[in-house]
Amino acid sequence: MSTAADCDRPSTDATVRTEVFWGVDCGSAEIKVAALDREGRLLTTRRCRTLFPLVEHVHRSLAGQGDELSAIADGDRDRLPADGRQPGLRPGHKVFATGYGRHHIGFVQGQLTEIKAHYLGVQHQLRLQQDYTIIDIGGQDAKVIRATPSRVEQFAINRKCAAGTGAYIEELAHRLEVPMQELPRLAAAHDKDLTLNSYCTVFSGQEVIKLLMHGERVENLIHALYRSVVKRVLEMTAIDTDTLVFSGGVMSHHPILVPLFAERFDEVRTILAPNAQFCGALGAAIHGMNEESDDGLPNHQ
């Protein structure tokens, strides 16, 4: 018999077979959610802005609306977590978290870093059989992950500042007074290669203003902004690979970056991961599946 108190705890009944593995990627800009069935098939993805209290917005994403798939137990679906009370999960559902907010969601069954999550999400979808490198650009950081078919071998994260991340693109779009979604189209219309030099988002903004005052076209500045993102990422670590995979929200919304990266290599195969923005959430769900298999080996291949 379940009681009200039971609803305060995540469902962890070992006798109930897990049917749905949920991954939540709590990023700086957006919360991404993905659900997989036992065979690793993608059931649904959702995203919303990262707002606070974080746990309420994660709850809403997992609960869905109306007939949507819900991870949250029926009795708790409309009852937001408050005062430390954790929602119950539906029997057969488990939730795993990644992203900067991963430690702040009390009702998940496990956590992992974005590095491993993006790797698992990419490898689950692409099932690559050779070594490769993932470039993931998120809202507040950029990551370069050197991977093999079975593990993360090495990684680098941008240091100290936001240049080369989503926050950088957002700030400069704001300076240029151009809506974010217009950036790729405008960049494609560039007719000159300009360079933004600064490491610093604020100083880059000043460079942009100076160039505007000299009469440069906005299209050229936006193209320069994208090239600057590529430069910032490539200076993080030496990349020696013949396969580059891109993941993350920035790559998903600004696919123009893919050829800009490619032109910096002599010969490289580039792949924009399917569901690029959800690779972290997918990886968190895969991590949950791996945890349950408990043999220490990835069971997603």
Next chain:
Amino acid sequence: MDVSPMDVKQVMRDYFVDLGEAAKDPGRKVAWCTSVGPAEILRAMGFAVYFPENHGALLGATRVSTDTIPIANAHGYSPEICSYLTSDIGACLKGVTPLSKAYGLDSVPRPDVLVYCTNQCKDVMHWFSWYARRWNVPLLGIHPPNHLPEVLPEHVADVAAQYRRMIGRLEAITGTLLDLEALRLAVARSREATDLWEAVLNTARARPAPLSFFDGVIVMGPIVVLRGTQAATDYYRALLAELQGKVVARQAAVPGERLRIYWEGMPVWGRLRHLSDLFANNRATVVASTYCNSWIFSDFDAAQPLDSMARAYLKIFINRDDAYKEAYIERLAGEFGIDGVVYHAARTCPNNSNSYYNLPQRLAARGIPGIVVDGDLCDLRCFSDEQSTTLIEAFLETL
């Protein structure tokens, strides 16, 4: 902290209370000394010795530095230079010290002489110069050759000659001549204490390790500030016995130890608890570090006090070339069974940050993986809890 915290607190309390008394006693002299400066000479000449770097660490650990660094910055000391310096000068300008709350001192003890050695960096010279100007106190510097691949007899002779010149000036301040036997005794005591300190650190070779880096930076107080005294020797003898007991009992600093990590570079003083918990939560023990090992001086020899001091203080890790540092870390990685190295790139301490010249990549190529964490010893403006957590956790995931 699981290792004799009360004992070390008492040893440090006795030291600071004595310093406070010395500063008020017209019959005693106070010398300020850099942390790897020639403390044995000062002790042998009867000075009460105060170490401003220890004060810098206290300012960082208590996070008082968060308020005092900006004051020094505003007075022309750049945010890019040593944050021990800026923490300490800012604290002096503000008239605060954690020594008041911890040990009842009204202020840091006013010096009769300032003695620095640039074997670690040049910032200590600028730091002590500020006090020399402010209080019109004699400033004596030892300027050894730096970044040595090998310590040669001519290097030792150079530094020993500088010691002799300095002793003459110190004798003028005390009004008495250096007693060579007193110097031999101080050097012998330093040697004994440092050998015991090395043995203490080496207990972490055991699996599981009975102490971690985060214990080490607490219990290292006496080897920094009490070299050349019996108190340091007594403390480390007792601590070693305690840790040896823990090794036998298989008592772990981090229960369930799964990974063994080397910490390269300075501590992040204001985030010791955060980092200690982070490693422990991931069942990783930081079993060895360049920082704690920097107070092992195996060259001290009472039979040749000045030459052996010169050799010992020239040979320190921070004063060596990159090939030496690489070989040193590789050796310790083997001896301590290290799974990976965390390199702390301290923004304001480039001299003690060894990730800037490709060292992590060279060691990784030889099977010792590493990750670079940006931060600082005292300036928390340069440290991100979130980014460092993700970096370290992701690194531990890959091991």
